[in-house]
Amino acid sequence: MPASPLALPDLAGRTILVTGANAGIGYWCAEILAAHGARVLLGCRSAERAEVAVSSIRAHASGADLHIVPMDLGSLASIAAAGASLDERIDAVICNAGVKAADRDARTADGLDLMIGTNVVGHFALLAQLEHLLADDARVVAVGSLAHRFAEIDPATLSAPWSGPSLRQYGRSKAALMAFAFELARRWRGTARSALCAHPGYAVDPLTPRRPGLADVSSVARALAAPSRLVVQGKDAGAAPIVHAAVAADATGGDYWGPGGLLEFRGAPARVAASAQVRSVDVGTELWSVLEHLSGTRLAT
Numbered sequence: 001m002p003a004s005p006l007a008l009p010d011l012a013g014r015t016i017l018v019t020g021a022n023a024g025i026g027y028w029c030a031e032i033l034a035a036h037g038a039r040v041l042l043g044c045r046s047a048e049r050a051e052v053a054v055s056s057i058r059a060h061a062s063g064a065d066l067h068i069v070p071m072d073l074g075s076l077a078s079i080a081a082a083g084a085s086l087d088e089r090i091d092a093v094i095c096n097a098g099v100k101a102a103d104r105d106a107r108t109a110d111g112l113d114l115m116i117g118t119n120v121v122g123h124f125a126l127l128a129q130l131e132h133l134l135a136d137d138a139r140v141v142a143v144g145s146l147a148h149r150f151a152e153i154d155p156a157t158l159s160a161p162w163s164g165p166s167l168r169q170y171g172r173s174k175a176a177l178m179a180f181a182f183e184l185a186r187r188w189r190g191t192a193r194s195a196l197c198a199h200p201g202y203a204v205d206p207l208t209p210r211r212p213g214l215a216d217v218s219s220v221a222r223a224l225a226a227p228s229r230l231v232v233q234g235k236d237a238g239a240a241p242i243v244h245a246a247v248a249a250d251a252t253g254g255d256y257w258g259p260g261g262l263l264e265f266r267g268a269p270a271r272v273a274a275s276a277q278v279r280s281v282d283v284g285t286e287l288w289s290v291l292e293h294l295s296g297t298r299l300a301t
């Protein structure tokens with residue numbers, strides 16, 4: 001029985017890597033995709049949390065074809081090791097792993113700002129490591145955020161120390177990830193490969209179906225949160241636009257998918273608008289060079 005009511009194609013024979021698949025929206029992407037027949041590679045930094053996710057997916061998607069790929073998106077060495085450990089065709093990559101940090105001094109293993117280093121540079125490096133494994137018609141989905149609209153990105157100062165609210169810096173990291181994906185979409189024009197962005201709206205754990213061991217939320221907290229369902233949604237529903245971007249026939253390169261309801265907080269997958277800045281050719285071109293420099297990797301594209 002599929003874990004979601006989404007009308008998705010049969011995904012048997014397709015292999016999809018989901019980063020940050022052990023929790024939240026990434027978990028739900030993995031469960032939904034596995035339930036529809038995909039082989040799912042779970043990119044996770046904690047073996048223990050990944051095993052909990054695998055057990056949970058197997059309990060809800062019988063016959064699920066799952067493989068854990070150890071990876072810490074905040075470590076270029078770990079990403080290189082993850083790439084080297086893989087030797088199979090990959091049909092889609094969902095760049096979901098994300099961190100929201102309040103601490104300005106928080107750094108990745110390579111000394112980069114934690115949010116920029118993990119959310120953007122880590123995914124650029126991962127795709128560079130996996131490029132030779134991508135199918136001729138592969139899709140890459142960058143998980144963006146409504147927060148991208150309130151953030152300015154200047155590629156030249158991407159890795160500079162930041163001030164102001166941490167939410168703005170988080171928005172910068174998401175905007176940069178989206179600008180990278182839209183640049184990748186432009187570079188892949190004329191090929192069968194596609195790069196897209198998607199966002200989950202406003203997705204919270206108390207409205208998410210129970211999955212023991214994953215984000216356990218008390219019954220009281222669930223009851224208190226229930227009325228908010230009118231405005232926001234669970235992480236299972238938040239996964240829907242992302243899964244749609246990864247596998248639906250009507251999703252194409254350069255698209256941006258999100259919930260189609262009020263303020264894009266909740267609702268069924270729909271095409272939504274991205275800011276002019278993340279779609280800017282100038283920003284995308286400059287950002288690409290900066291990401292090559294910060295990651296020490298190159299995409300041949």
Ligand SMILES: NC(=O)c1ccc[n+]([C@@H]2O[C@H](COP(=O)([O-])OP(=O)(O)OC[C@H]3O[C@@H](n4cnc5c(N)ncnc54)[C@H](OP(=O)(O)O)[C@@H]3O)[C@@H](O)[C@H]2O)c1
Nearest residue numbers: 020022023024025045072073074096097098145201202203
């Ligand atoms: N929830 C929302 O309303 C919302 C809205 C807009 C965008 N988003 C985006 O959606 C994505 C998922 O959000 P979420 O709400 O599901 O968050 P979450 O519940 O906190 O899950 C984040 C996932 O990312 C993983 N992760 C973090 N840092 C990592 C690293 N260095 N290496 C590998 N994995 C790492 C986490 O693994 P660990 O368990 O090891 O920490 C976890 O699996 C994020 O990119 C977020 O920016 C969420």
